[in-house]
Amino acid sequence: MDSLAALVAAAPGSLVLPPGERRAVVAVPAPLRLLAALELDHGRAVGVVEDAAGARWTVPLAAEAGSVRRALPGDGVAEALLRRLSARVAGGPASADLGGSFTAQVWHAEPIAGESGLTVDQTNESVVVGERAMVKWSVRLPRAGERGAQPAADRIAALAAAGFTETPAAWALLRWTDADGVDVLLAAVTAYLPHAQDGWDWAVADVSAAARHRVPADDALAAPRRLGSLTARLHVALAHGRESHAGADLAQAWRAAALAELDEALTLVGGPEGDRLRARAPRIAAAYDALAAAAGTPLIPVHGDYHVGQVLRTPSDDPALRFDYAVTDFDGNPVLAAAQRGAPQPAALDVAGMLASLDHVGRVVLRRTEGADAEVVRGWIPAAQEEFGREYAAGLALAGHAHLLDERLVPPLRFQQEVREHLYAVRHLPHWGYVADGALVDLLPDVPTDRTPE
Ligand code: ADP
Ligand code: MG
Numbered sequence: 001m002d003s004l005a006a007l008v009a010a011a012p013g014s015l016v017l018p019p020g021e022r023r024a025v026v027a028v029p030a031p032l033r034l035l036a037a038l039e040l041d042h043g044r045a046v047g048v049v050e051d052a053a054g055a056r057w058t059v060p061l062a063a064e065a066g067s068v069r070r071a072l073p074g075d076g077v078a079e080a081l082l083r084r085l086s087a088r089v090a091g092g093p094a095s096a097d098l099g100g101s102f103t104a105q106v107w108h109a110e111p112i113a114g115e116s117g118l119t120v121d122q123t124n125e126s127v128v129v130g131e132r133a134m135v136k137w138s139v140r141l142p143r144a145g146e147r148g149a150q151p152a153a154d155r156i157a158a159l160a161a162a163g164f165t166e167t168p169a170a171w172a173l174l175r176w177t178d179a180d181g182v183d184v185l186l187a188a189v190t191a192y193l194p195h196a197q198d199g200w201d202w203a204v205a206d207v208s209a210a211a212r213h214r215v216p217a218d219d220a221l222a223a224p225r226r227l228g229s230l231t232a233r234l235h236v237a238l239a240h241g242r243e244s245h246a247g248a249d250l251a252q253a254w255r256a257a258a259l260a261e262l263d264e265a266l267t268l269v270g271g272p273e274g275d276r277l278r279a280r281a282p283r284i285a286a287a288y289d290a291l292a293a294a295a296g297t298p299l300i301p302v303h304g305d306y307h308v309g310q311v312l313r314t315p316s317d318d319p320a321l322r323f324d325y326a327v328t329d330f331d332g333n334p335v336l337a338a339a340q341r342g343a344p345q346p347a348a349l350d351v352a353g354m355l356a357s358l359d360h361v362g363r364v365v366l367r368r369t370e371g372a373d374a375e376v377v378r379g380w381i382p383a384a385q386e387e388f389g390r391e392y393a394a395g396l397a398l399a400g401h402a403h404l405l406d407e408r409l410v411p412p413l414r415f416q417q418e419v420r421e422h423l424y425a426v427r428h429l430p431h432w433g434y435v436a437d438g439a440l441v442d443l444l445p446d447v448p449t450d451r452t453p454e
Helices: 002-010 077-088 153-161 199-211 216-240 248-268 271-287 346-368 374-398 407-428 430-443
Strands: 033-039 043-049 056-064 066-068 092-101 104-106 115-117 126-128 134-136 170-177 183-191 310-317 323-327
Touching: 002 033, 002 043, 002 056, 002 066, 033 170, 043 077, 043 183, 056 077, 056 183, 077 126, 077 134, 077 170, 077 183, 153 170, 153 183, 153 216, 199 216, 199 310, 199 346, 199 374, 216 310, 216 323, 216 346, 216 374, 248 271, 248 407, 271 407, 271 430, 346 374, 346 407, 346 430, 407 430
Parallel strands: none
Antiparallel strands: 033 043, 043 056, 056 066, 092 104, 104 170, 115 126, 126 134, 134 183, 170 183, 310 323
């Protein structure tokens, strides 16, 4: 540990960044301080590193010949972690003390070999091991004193305990307890699903196929239907023994936060899109009154960042089903403050998130698919939302949990999601602006001062 600490202290700030982020405009100020290290074997370790500005990072480390570097997929840190965990687990979920304030909760582990990285867009860094397991390093950790910033550990454990199978099976959670006694999640290990596509691929492909008349339009409704019942089962599993209710202060705070985001969007979104947003702002703001009126509404641990991209689809062994669906990424909404990311929320939040993303899938197809029949897509959006909503409500009712959905909250949360999409577009991805713009125009079509969206 001592020599590793010295090597880390001598390394540049960029040591903590996954390769995909090296070119990004994040400056990590050195010197770095190694807060703790879980030493594995052959110079491999999992480090918890603090930079000079107090940000904390999980860093897989490979030390050799007097230097240290961030381990890449292929360097064997994820493999070595799995080897260490499988030595500890003897059937059934187990808690393992790995020493040095490192602990692991283990459901399953195998000593498997062969690491590869992911090529897709990711916020964290995931390493596939032996095509069987996926080790997701939590790249950015909460700062000292920050609590509640990492809902994933809680959600993954709760779903495993509830026997919920429509998510990649939980293998293990690697944690480190910091000096304040806060448990920090360093890595989540889950089953790897080969040939999985996320919804920005599979849903767009389904709707494109229908829009080019390659398949009957109804085929593209099968998935939203499946997502509806899956989401009901997800919520019932997450709610188990953990329902609470919103107080009046919280309900007021929801409205205030939604209005603040709307104000921000009004300031930042320019051009014709900004005009169309401004023309709708009074009605969006009025819809937020329903948030303030929601005192007493049920709260559950939700997914929190729910959209088609968080649902993986794989070919099913069951020909009648064709596909299996699995929910991933329980890290909560990255745009929220740490303390809010894992806070219990109305089930309607996830419902609104998925409804928004079904709309967005349609818009992506309209924009990108050559020869798409726009009528088919324009019909698919509300039909898909309807199927999703109906199956979701039926699924809750079947489980005796119909009360979990407070339908009054869906419209304001839909608006809030579109406003957040606008903010995301202006801040990170300008060409995404058309999506929120089009969605809001369709939600509030009869505004006389509009010029048509181009
Ligand atoms: P991040 O928080 O880093 O964005 P996600 O958990 O959302 O990470 O995963 C990013 C991508 O990795 C997903 O969109 C999906 O393509 C792929 N992925 C995630 N989990 C699995 C898994 N268990 N099996 C196969 N692929 C996965
Ligand atoms: Mg994701």
